[in-house]
Amino acid sequence: MIKFFLMVNKQGQTRLSRYYEHVEIPKRTMLEAAVIKKCLSRSKEQCSFIEYKDFKLVYRQYAALFIVVGISETENEMAIYELIHNFVEVLDRYFSRVTYPKSDPSPGQRGLGAIPCRVHQLHHVPSVTVHKDQYTLPE
Numbered sequence: 001m002i003k004f005f006l007m008v009n010k011q012g013q014t015r016l017s018r019y020y021e022h023v024e025i026p027k028r029t030m031l032e033a034a035v036i037k038k039c040l041s042r043s044k045e046q047c048s049f050i051e052y053k054d055f056k057l058v059y060r061q062y063a064a065l066f067i068v069v070g071i072s073e074t075e076n077e078m079a080i081y082e083l084i085h086n087f088v089e090v091l092d093r094y095f096s097r098v099t100y101p102k103s104d105p106s107p108g109q110r111g112l113g114a115i116p117c118r119v120h121q122l123h124h125v126p127s128v129t130v131h132k133d134q135y136t137l138p139e
Contacts, residue, residue, distance in 0.1 A: 001034055002080070003070040004031075010064045012036045049077045049111055060084045 004023070007016040014032050023031065038050060039059045050057040052070075058080040059068040067084050071077070 001075060005070075006032060006035065006066075006068040008032075008036050008039075008066045008068060010040070010066070012040055015065075023061045035068055035070070036066075039066055048081060058084065060088075062088055064120065 001020070003019070005018045005020075006014060008014050012033075014036070014114050017028070017032065019028065035052065035057060038059065043063070044052075048059050051073075054073070055072050056073060056075070058069055058076060058077050059066055060081065067088070069080050069084060071080055074108060078084075082124075108128060
């Protein structure tokens, strides 16, 4: 079961958070700080699955954006890892009309890393939230 979903930039600022279990606001802040510190301190060569307290963290980095999902210990890490990737592909397609600076590659050459770079600025928070909820919530 997914416990929470975070989108965080490289500076450690939470750009989007969604909790699927009740967590009080002060505890959320402390939890996010600890989780972000743990994920940002890891190198790219290290595994993207971390056991943390009574749950697991699964994260992926796309350019300047980290997507971190907290899951129960019985959840399949690889399924969540793939879910994150599929979610980023949805964002990539949805935000295909984003205007890129001249230094960015053309849309056909940019790959998945370009869209999350823009998403971390979160000019489209409601759109990202709607897509994430449609993608992760059961019907």
